[in-house]
Amino acid sequence: MKRVIIIIVVVVVAIGAIAYVLNNNKKKAEETTAFIAKGSGAVAVKTASVERKEINLDFTVNGTFAANQELNFMAENSGRVSKIYVEEGSRVSKGTVLARIDAEILNTDRETAEATYQNALKDLQRYESSFKTGGVTQQQVDQARLNTQNAKLRLQSQQRKLNDANIRSSINGIVNKKMIEVGAVVAPGTQLFELVDVSKLKLKVNVNESQVANLKIGDAVEIQSSVFPQDKFSGRVTFIAAKADETLNFPIEVVVTNNVKNSLKAGMYGTAVFKFPKQAPAILVPRTAFVGSVSSNEVYILDKANNTAQTRKVVSGRILGESVEVVDGLKEGETVITSGQINLNNGTAVTVIK
Template identity: 85%
Template sequence: MKRVITIIIVVIVVLAAIGYVLNNNKKKEQETTEFIAKGSGAVAVKVAKVERKEIDLDFTANGTFAPNKELEFSAENSGRVTKVYVEEGSRVSVGTVLARIDAEILNTDRETAEATYQNAVRDLNRYESSFKTGGVTQQQLDQAKLAAENAKLKLQQQQRKLSDANIRSSINGVVNKKMIEVGAVVAPGTKLFELVDVSKLKLKVNVNEGQVANLKIGDKIEIQSNVFPNDKFSGKVTFIAAKADETLNFPIEVEVTNNVKNSLRAGMYGTAVFKFPAQAPAILVPRTSFVGSVSSNEVFVYNTSKNVAETRKVVSGRILGESVEILDGLKEGETVITSGQINLTEGAPVTIIK
């Protein structure tokens, strides 16, 4: 019996709690309704004055420095590493020998190819002499010429391989990684070194559609680094994406000249400061003034004499952050409605929320 009474009491408490929550939600909903439609049925809205303001196109964008050049050297021949001439952190220039791979087998192959070529040349000379006296046919002479040419190509190939036994740098830069040691046996494709050139870097940033419209290849850009706040760096725009990414931003690359100490390193964060000439003042309205979106080119204007909302077709220009340039359709000093448009129709009475 006591158990039944306990269950009944619990059910009553739960029902009472549910009733309280529902009643409280109803009160809040009613308050919201009254707030939206207070003032004798007028729609509550917020407004803003149409003003002519100075346009500031300057902006900053953060990104990460990447090396201007970055190469991974791989072995082109098989062999044993006999010499490594650089260490990680070593500065190298074009043509610097980084390492040497055992050339004994390569030397043998080159000498064999040399002997084969010399023999083919002698055969060709004999065939040419015999051809003049009618000792061989034209076909036999052509075959001798072909054999000599093939032998020459094979000799050039072996000489190139022998030359590749010395691994040489093709850029000016720094040895970022050394992946081999003396005695290691490598095969074609084995990674040997990673070289990076940080005398110039690329700062990769993203800008929006309003910002990218004011940029062009070659623009000079000021670069700042939080790590070196007292150092001045400069750069120029070298790449502007023709298509926005999935976030509707446009990737931009700025080539940055490092200082004499090469202080900047790939992977550091940097800030690109984009500055533009002063612009003529323009009529601006808040972006939220538009019905739906900026592309609708329609706003509600507040008629101060009648306290009603009136629709107005406008011609929008540049989107400048939270403001939009108006090229036609509004005059300075008029009032546009910035919130509550979803409840408005042409000529609807409104009341302004301070």
């Protein structure tokens, strides 16, 4: 019984709260309506003059530097680490020996493969000699030849494994991490080193649809770093996503050449400055002047003689931030309405709010 009473009280309180919120929203709506419809029934609007302005396509975006090359070296053979030739922070070149895996077992396997191959060669020679005198068949000679070929392949495989005992760098870079110590036993797949090349980096940024429309692969980009404000860096666009991400932005990658000191590090923040040739002046209006959206290609202009709103079909061009280029339909000196369109029809009386 007590539980039922509690439930009833909770329901009553919830209904009261909902009623309060609805009543409060109604009052706000009435106040808004009264504000809009002030002045002899005229709709209150805001306006902007239609002007011809120079178009500036330049823009900047922030991103994060990533290493141009980053490799995790893994062991290909089992064995014990006998020597390590580098430390964390060491600079290495392509082909530099980083470490050596104990090759005692590998040596034994290689020697066994070598002996097997030599025996197979001798057997083949004997079979070929005997075949000439009719001592063996062609099938036996072919089998001996096949055994020799297989033994040679096994020898080559063991030789490669023996060569892999020396772990060599395949890139120029810096040893960022060392995951092994002398004496450690490793198995195939064990991580040994992480190498990072920061002589070049990738600056990853996101741009919107109006910005990506002006970019192409190979464009030069000025790069700035807040950590090194006095240093100048340059880069080139190497990747432009063919599809927008979930935020409707397009991922872009700019390869940046580091300075001789390799000052820039992977993980730092950077700014890409995109600059474009000077554009011819064009008629621009605020983006909010369009009824609904830019794709509607419809605006309201202010008829100053009668203080009324008149619909006008236009042809929109490029979207430039908060402004939109109008290719056709408007002239300099006209006035477009930028707010209050939801309450307008063709010929509606309006009053301009400063």
